[in-house]
Amino acid sequence: xxxxxxxxxxxxxxxxxxxxxxxxxxxxxxxxxxxxxxxxxxxxxxxxxxxxxxxxxxxxxxxxxxxxxxxxxxxxxxxxxxxxxxxxxxxxxxxxxxxxxxxxxxxxxxxxxxxxxxxxxxxxxxxxxxxxxxxxxxxxxxxxxxxxxxxxxxxxxxxxxxxxxxxxxxxxxxxxxxxxxxxxxxxxxxxxxxxxxxxxxxxxxxxxxxxxxxxxxxxxxxxxxxxxxxxxxxxxxxxxxxxxxxxxxxxxxxxxxxxxxxxxxxxxxxxxxxxxxxxxxxxxxxxxxxxxxxxxxxxxxxxxxxxxxxxxxxxxxxxxxxxxxxxxxxxxxxxxxxxxxxxxxxxxxxxxxxxxxxxxxxxxxxxxxxxxxxxxxxxxxxxxxxxxxxxxxxxxxxxxxxxxxxxxxxxxxxxxxxxxxxxxxxxxxxxxxxxxxxxxxxxxxxxxxxxxxxxxxxxxxxxxxxxxxxxxxxxxxxxxxxxxxxxxxxxxxxxxxxxxxxxxxxxxxxxxxxxxxxxxxxxxxxxxxxxxxxxxxxxxxxxxxxxxxxxxxxx
RNA sequence: UGGGAUGUAGCCAAGCGGUAAGGCACCAGACUUUGACUCUGGCAUUCGCAGGUUCGAACCCUGCCAUCCCAGCCA
Numbered sequence: 001x002x003x004x005x006x007x008x009x010x011x012x013x014x015x016x017x018x019x020x021x022x023x024x025x026x027x028x029x030x031x032x033x034x035x036x037x038x039x040x041x042x043x044x045x046x047x048x049x050x051x052x053x054x055x056x057x058x059x060x061x062x063x064x065x066x067x068x069x070x071x072x073x074x075x076x077x078x079x080x081x082x083x084x085x086x087x088x089x090x091x092x093x094x095x096x097x098x099x100x101x102x103x104x105x106x107x108x109x110x111x112x113x114x115x116x117x118x119x120x121x122x123x124x125x126x127x128x129x130x131x132x133x134x135x136x137x138x139x140x141x142x143x144x145x146x147x148x149x150x151x152x153x154x155x156x157x158x159x160x161x162x163x164x165x166x167x168x169x170x171x172x173x174x175x176x177x178x179x180x181x182x183x184x185x186x187x188x189x190x191x192x193x194x195x196x197x198x199x200x201x202x203x204x205x206x207x208x209x210x211x212x213x214x215x216x217x218x219x220x221x222x223x224x225x226x227x228x229x230x231x232x233x234x235x236x237x238x239x240x241x242x243x244x245x246x247x248x249x250x251x252x253x254x255x256x257x258x259x260x261x262x263x264x265x266x267x268x269x270x271x272x273x274x275x276x277x278x279x280x281x282x283x284x285x286x287x288x289x290x291x292x293x294x295x296x297x298x299x300x301x302x303x304x305x306x307x308x309x310x311x312x313x314x315x316x317x318x319x320x321x322x323x324x325x326x327x328x329x330x331x332x333x334x335x336x337x338x339x340x341x342x343x344x345x346x347x348x349x350x351x352x353x354x355x356x357x358x359x360x361x362x363x364x365x366x367x368x369x370x371x372x373x374x375x376x377x378x379x380x381x382x383x384x385x386x387x388x389x390x391x392x393x394x395x396x397x398x399x400x401x402x403x404x405x406x407x408x409x410x411x412x413x414x415x416x417x418x419x420x421x422x423x424x425x426x427x428x429x430x431x432x433x434x435x436x437x438x439x440x441x442x443x444x445x446x447x448x449x450x451x452x453x454x455x456x457x458x459x460x461x462x463x464x465x466x467x468x469x470x471x472x473x474x475x476x477x478x479x480x481x482x483x484x485x486x487x488x489x490x491x492x493x494x495x496x497x498x499x500x501x502x503x504x505x506x507x508x509x510x511x512x513x514x515x516x517x518x519x520x521x522x523x524x525x526x527x528x529x530x531x532x533x534x535x536x537x538x539x540x541x542x543x544x545x546x547x548x549x550x551x552x553x554x555x
Numbered sequence: 556u557g558g559g560a561u562g563u564a565g566c567c568a569a570g571c572g573g574u575a576a577g578g579c580a581c582c583a584g585a586c587u588u589u590g591a592c593u594c595u596g597g598c599a600u601u602c603g604c605a606g607g608u609u610c611g612a613a614c615c616c617u618g619c620c621a622u623c624c625c626a627g628c629c630a
Contacts, residue, residue, distance in 0.1 A: 005569080005577090035630055070629060127628060134626075137557040171628055181558040183626040192628035211630050235559050235625050257560090259623095264566085270630095312578065314568050316561095319623055323566050326579050336592060343589095371592075402590070411588055445588050456588050 007315040009054060009256050013226060017058070022254065028058035029225045032086075032093075033067040033100070033215070036078040036199075038270045039285040039292045040085045042306060042327075046261040049310035050228055052091045063222055064093035068101045069214045071198040071205075079199075081285070085293040089303045100218050101200050107209050107217050108161065110247040111172060111190060115153045119246045120190060121145060122156040123173045130171075134186065140179035141186040160193060163206050167193045174213075176242060184239050188212055216240045220249035227253045230260040231317065261313070262321040266291050301327075305334040340368045340375055343413070343458040344506040347390040350433045350462065353418060356384040361463065364444060366414040380507055382415050385462040387505045392457045393434050395423070402454035404434060411456040417442040465505040 016023045032051040034044060055062035064086065068074045086093070114120040123145045125133060135141035148156075153172075160170055172191035180186055190213040195206050209217075219227045227240075234257045244252050260268075267273060268291060276282045276290070286294035296306060309330040313322050343366075361383040369375035388404070397405040404410050404420045411417050418436040426432050441448055445456070 007569095033630095037630085067630070073629070125628095130628070137626090168628065173628095183558075185558095186626090189628050194628085208628095210628075215630085231560070232624055233630090237559090259561085312567085314578095316568070318561050318568090320567060323579070326567070329579060332591090341589080367588095370589085400590090413588060415588095417588095447588090453588085455590075458589070 005314075008317065009050065009226075009228060009258065009315060010057065012254075012256055013054070013058065016225070016254065022252070023225050026225055028055060028060035029063075029223050030055045030060065030228055031063040031065050031219065031222060031224050032091075033065045033218075034082055035067045035070075035073070036075060036082060037073045038078060038274050039081055039294060041268060041270070041273065041290070041292045042263070042296065042310075043261040043268050043291075045089060045293065045306055046310045046313070047228075047230070048086065048089065048091050049307060050258060050315055053311070054226065054228065060225075061096060062091075062093065063096040063098060063224070065098045065100060065218065065222070067211070067215070068099055068199065069209055069211060071194055071196040071201075071208060074199055076199045081294070088297065089293060089307060096222075098218075098222065099200055100214055101198060103214070103218050103221055104201060104205060104209070106221060107214055108207075110217055110249065111209070111213070112154065112157065113248050114174070114190075114246060115157060115172070116150060117246070118150055118175065120153070120172055120174050121148050122153045122160065123171050123187075123189075124169065125171075127168050134183070135178065137181075142178065143173070143187060146175065146178075146187070157191075160191070160207050161205070163195075165193060167195055169193065172207075174239075174242070174246075176239075182235055182238060184212070184236050185242070188239060212236055212239050213243055216243040216253065216255075217247060217249055219253040220244060220251045223251050224253045225251075227255045229255060229257055231257050231319065232260075233257055257317070258315050259317055259319045261310075262319070263291065263324050263327065264321050265324055301331055302334050302338075305331040308334065337371050338369070341370070342378075342507055343380070343460055344504060345387045345389050345458070345460050345465075346504045348387040348505050349390045349393060349431065351386045351388045351393075351418075351459065352433060352435050353384050353386070353416075353438050354421065354435050355437045358384055360384065361461070364414045380414065381461045381464055382412075383461050383463050386412070386459045387462050387465055388412075388434070388457060388459050390431075392455075393420070393423070393431065395431065403457055404436070404455075409453055409455075411442075411445050411453045412438075412459050413456050414445050415443075415459070416440070416445065417447065417453055460505045460507045462505075464508040466508060467505065 013028060015021050017026065017028065018024065030051045032048050034040060052062045054060075064083075066074075066079055066082075083097075111120065115122075123130075123143050125143060125145070133142045156170065157172055159165065160172070170193060171189045173187045174190050176185045176187055178186050189210055191207045191209055193206055194208050197203055198205060198208075215227070233240075233255065237255050237257070240255045262268060267276070273285075273290060273292065277285055277287075282290060285292050286298050288295055288299040290296075293306070305327075309327050312330065313320075313326070361381055363379045363381050365377040366380045367373070367375070367377050392410075393404040394401060395405070397403075397408070402408075402410070404418075406420050406422060409417055409419045416438040418438045420434060420436045422435040423431050424433040424435070447453060
């Protein structure tokens with residue numbers, strides 16, 4: 001894992017904790033506040049890297065808090081999934097797990113206090129009227145209820161809480177500035193009426209605080225010093241500060257905003273991801289094409305690779321779009337170092353070793369990970385009949401092609417050096433079988449005579465190869481909504497299709513070791529077992545056959 | 556339009572008045588029992604544009620341009 005370098009947030013915090021600073025002497029305390037209305041995606045991982053990472057950098061703590069102030073959007077189903085994904089990534093919130101809704105009682109009391117101090121009032125404008133009176137550029141908003149006596153607002157607010165009014169009939173509004181250029185300050189709604197079942201509070205409440213009111217209070221109650229969030233909340237910071245200043249909270253957290261993660265060709269909006277799931281475009285939140293944490297997991301991404309990616313893209317305020325290739329780079333880096341290799345043939349072509357005894361066989365010890373000798377070796381069987389990759393043989397090889405062609409020599413990894421002597425074709429001229437002679441002196445792939453063999457290819461024994469059952473995933477590209485609603489609903493689900501080919505062959509040891517019923521092939525040259533079907537690590541396919549042609553968007 | 560932000564290479568991103576870090580990508584070479592990996596070298600005379608201040612500007616000032624966000628009783 002890379003050591004995170006100093007970023008602009010750290011610069012702010014350094015000032016805050018310096019002698020004489022806003023939090024001089026205080027431990028730095030952050031929080032990660034997902035709304036439980038969907039699964040976490042890699043953008044959340046960036047946020048966690050910042051939230052947990054910042055706390056760690058300063059020897060402080062980071063809380064996990066479910067931001068569940070809107071009962072109609074949230075669901076307990078997501079709470080468990082969110083926790084599981086965070087754990088999988090390796091972030092730890094210790095025993096500091098909270099729900100925003102845990103503070104409803106306290107939040108209500110603070111709202112009453114606000115009314116009593118004359119900083120809030122109950123407004124009876126209907127949603128439609130509210131909108132009409134919102135005002136415009138240069139035109140202040142209006143509310144006939146702004147100067148309602150304090151006692152009256154207190155009483156109405158209590159009746160709101162007790163269910164005396166219908167949804168939309170009343171709101172509690174902050175009394176700030178109806179003429180502000182920042183519309184968030186034009187007497188924003190603090191509480192609204194919702195007769196909805198809350199996933200934790202049940203039917204106890206029928207009024208719910210808005211994010212803008214609840215969030216700063218929750219932060220203050222938990223002793224958060226730095227409330228780190230994405231850029232779209234910049235406009236809300238004045239309101240955040242207003243709430244902290246005007247309510248009777250025990251601390252004064254500071255909000256700092258950073259640019260959220262964008263990855264090219266990738267849908268990152270939770271709303272859209274939700275539609276993909278609900279409207280059946282994908283199998284579920286963990287569909288390997290999804291940028292969700294669980295989707296990436298199924299696709300073979302490791303926690304370390306995702307976290308490292310998030311560390312390395314940096315933190316800034318300039319909106320940015322990182323190339324998907326960088327995520328892949330981070331995966332390769334991790335896999336190359338840690339993954340056990342195995343051989344697999346995706347497009348099988350028969351290779352017959354004509355001078356090898358028919359019916360004979362032998363085993364070779366093959367290293368599991370050339371980068372890590374401690375990973376040991378596995379036994380792979382060899383015989384007269386093998387499968388090799390179709391594009392490891394060419395009838396008419398171009399210059400610098402150093403794999404198989406008639407007359408050419410190649411090394412079968414860890415086995416023997418073979419010379420191609422010919423090939424068979426079907427009536428259409430397609431190559432059906434390649435013929436070769438092996439050199440018995442080169443057992444294990446060694447060259448005692450010191451000769452150089454340019455190419456090394458992978459293979460599997462046709463006699464005991466296992467057929468891998470594979471899935472074929474296509475990219476999902478944008479199909480502009482014919483109704484003109486969501487022009488960019490799906491731009492591209494994933495830049496690289498998970499292309500797997502029917503009939504691919506895997507070495508017996510791989511099949512036996514994992515016994516997976518599904519394989520996913522990453523267009524990276526890595527072959528990973530479905531994480532749901534197996535318990536242990538990732539297997540890396542022996543050669544990056546498919547690396548050659550990279551992704552080209554078709555729209 | 557009003558408010559809030561942001562512009563440094565194809566993509567991220569340091570830099571905070573002293574003469575453009577680093578990573579990804581890309582190119583060239585070496586090495587190699589994965590054409591991978593690794594290694595070596597190359598890759599911004601210039602920081603959105605135009606002026607100004609200064610011995611000196613990506614950094615300070617003025618004006619302009621471009622892009623993004625907000626204008627929910629969502630978060």
